[in-house]
Amino acid sequence: DAKTTQPNSMESNEEEPVHLPCNHSTISGTDYIHWYRQLPSQGPEYVIHGLTSNVNNRMASLAIAEDRKSSTLILHRATLRDAAVYYCIPTDRGSTLGRLYFGRGTQLTVWP
Amino acid sequence: GAVVSQHPSRVICKSGTSVKIECRSLDFQATTMFWYRQFPKQSLMLMATSNEGSKATYEQGVEKDKFLINHASLTLSTLTVTSAHPEDSSFYICSAREWDRDTYNSPLHFGNGTRLTVT
Numbered sequence: 001d002a003k004t005t006q007p008n009s010m011e012s013n014e015e016e017p018v019h020l021p022c023n024h025s026t027i028s029g030t031d032y033i034h035w036y037r038q039l040p041s042q043g044p045e046y047v048i049h050g051l052t053s054n055v056n057n058r059m060a061s062l063a064i065a066e067d068r069k070s071s072t073l074i075l076h077r078a079t080l081r082d083a084a085v086y087y088c089i090p091t092d093r094g095s096t097l098g099r100l101y102f103g104r105g106t107q108l109t110v111w112p
Numbered sequence: 113g114a115v116v117s118q119h120p121s122r123v124i125c126k127s128g129t130s131v132k133i134e135c136r137s138l139d140f141q142a143t144t145m146f147w148y149r150q151f152p153k154q155s156l157m158l159m160a161t162s163n164e165g166s167k168a169t170y171e172q173g174v175e176k177d178k179f180l181i182n183h184a185s186l187t188l189s190t191l192t193v194t195s196a197h198p199e200d201s202s203f204y205i206c207s208a209r210e211w212d213r214d215t216y217n218s219p220l221h222f223g224n225g226t227r228l229t230v231t
Contacts, residue, residue: 034219036220038156041203041225041227042224042225043116043205043207043222043223044205044207044220044222045222046220049219087155098144098209098220099146099158099161100146100158100207100220101158102148102155102156102157103155104155105155
């Protein structure tokens with residue numbers, strides 16, 4: 001499995017953009033990069049995923065480095081509801097069942 | 113959107129008893145479901161992959177005789193913690209993909225978890 005490195009924690013003020021980095025230098029060429037987030041006492045929630053190109057959806061944007069060794073999740077305007085642990089997860093290419101192995105993630109704190 | 117429902121959301125049981133947790137995909141079919149466990153302040157740990165109509169696949173170090181998984185239909189998987197002990201107290205979370213999008217590229221949908229406390 002590709003290993004990931006994320007900062008343990010980050011902080012932001014409400015309505016400011018947030019850039020959450022993730023290093024995945026051992027990612028294979030066909031692994032997708034998934035981002036999930038988990039609010040306290042809840043199951044994780046899908047945020048976004050991509051392969052090579054930058055991706056946008058209603059929740060966030062995903063910027064993937066050209067060499068694919070890193071990616072950045074962008075929350076354009078943080079809200080208090082975005083306070084969560086964010087996980088960057090390359091897919092398990094070795095399994096056709098698509099298992100996801102979670103790392104430690106980044107705890108995002110949003111200040112009002 | 114696709115919804116995964118877990119029941120119960122919270123359960124307290126006595127040491128030595130067994131507890132069953134249900135995971136249902138409400139508006140889609142899932143040939144594969146995944147069970148995770150999460151201890152306080154820690155990340156999710158994948159326990160096993162539940163396969164409809166066949167045996168579950170357990171991750172290394174997870175006791176299959178202790179954590180019984182049954183995936184009886186395309187919408188239901190159950191996890192039974194047998195002879196529970198206080199160290200089994202944890203947050204158990206299931207997840208699933210839609211059957212017709214059952215590739216590793218499509219998003220996983222997670223239940224809201226079951227908080228198990230063994231006294």
